[in-house]
Amino acid sequence: MPPPHPEPDLSAALQQAILVGQQGVWPEAARQLQALAEAAPDNAVIWLWLGYALEQSGNCVGALSAYRSGLNTAPDDADLRQGAARMHARMAQARGVFAPPRPELVGMAGPAPAAGGGATRLVAGAVAAVVMVALLGVFAALSVPRLHAAKARGEAEASPSLNPHATQKAKEAELKAHLAELRSAIQAFHGQYGLYPSELQDLVGGRPPSHGYDGQGKLVQVDSASGPPRTPLPSGGVPADPMTGAADWSYGTFHEIGAVHSAAEGSDGDGVPYTEY
Numbered sequence: 001m002p003p004p005h006p007e008p009d010l011s012a013a014l015q016q017a018i019l020v021g022q023q024g025v026w027p028e029a030a031r032q033l034q035a036l037a038e039a040a041p042d043n044a045v046i047w048l049w050l051g052y053a054l055e056q057s058g059n060c061v062g063a064l065s066a067y068r069s070g071l072n073t074a075p076d077d078a079d080l081r082q083g084a085a086r087m088h089a090r091m092a093q094a095r096g097v098f099a100p101p102r103p104e105l106v107g108m109a110g111p112a113p114a115a116g117g118g119a120t121r122l123v124a125g126a127v128a129a130v131v132m133v134a135l136l137g138v139f140a141a142l143s144v145p146r147l148h149a150a151k152a153r154g155e156a157e158a159s160p161s162l163n164p165h166a167t168q169k170a171k172e173a174e175l176k177a178h179l180a181e182l183r184s185a186i187q188a189f190h191g192q193y194g195l196y197p198s199e200l201q202d203l204v205g206g207r208p209p210s211h212g213y214d215g216q217g218k219l220v221q222v223d224s225a226s227g228p229p230r231t232p233l234p235s236g237g238v239p240a241d242p243m244t245g246a247a248d249w250s251y252g253t254f255h256e257i258g259a260v261h262s263a264a265e266g267s268d269g270d271g272v273p274y275t276e277y
Contacts, residue, residue, distance in 0.1 A: 015173045026056040044074035051083045060087050172268050174242040182260045188231035196258030205232030
């Protein structure tokens with residue numbers, strides 16, 4: 001069964017810790033999640049995120065312990081089981097150890113072939129070899145951690161697949177953080193040039209912008225002597241809208257001048273459209 005929802009009084013703290021991790025500060029996220037796990041030891045969702053945060057921080061032993069603690073609460077949870085399996089495989093790989101399942105555990109054992117049955121033994125050996133190669137492939141797949149996607153979400157492709165409510169709340173928190181980041185950069189741009197960026201890409205440091213919007217929405221040329229933005233986006237690039245997976249923000253003269261909004265359809269759990277964030 002899926003992990004339970006976080007308790008109401010822990011939900012905000014959980015989302016904050018997840019957001020810290022999504023910004024790349026996994027050790028701090030793990031510290032916050034550890035405190036939450038101590039406050040709610042029966043919450044499998046928190047143990048799942050704690051294990052993942054420790055895993056991303058390189059603490060395999062701690063991650064395995066967290067995943068096991070979660071399994072004590074939700075023994076059938078697939079994500080917790082996969083996390084524990086990844087840590088077992090990674091730790092074994094680091095020690096240079098490979099211990100495949102014993103043949104009798106995978107249905108390969110059986111009565112010895114009759115004396116003189118050379119052909120039978122040959123076929124049985126071939127079948128056993130094929131099965132063992134398949135097992136090696138499965139073991140290798142478990143030992144390779146799933147990689148981070150590009151900054152489209154700021155998180156690994158394989159981040160724990162929690163219940164839909166928790167996952168959606170995490171995306172909404174990430175959306176709010178990205179909008180705050182973009183709006184802060186736009187205001188810094190306006191303070192430097194007296195104009196609003198003609199496109200969000202102008203917020204990225206390294207080159208001076210060529211044009212910008214004035215207060216009436218007219219596109220005018222930027223004084224080249226002003227140089228590149230002094231306060232570029234902290235991420236070094238335009239972040240993606242976590243609700244759409246792309247940097248397809250609504251910007252320009254669609255709303256008020258210099259305003260940026262999500263272009264995603266739909267609303268949050270409180271009925272607020274994402275376009276009004």
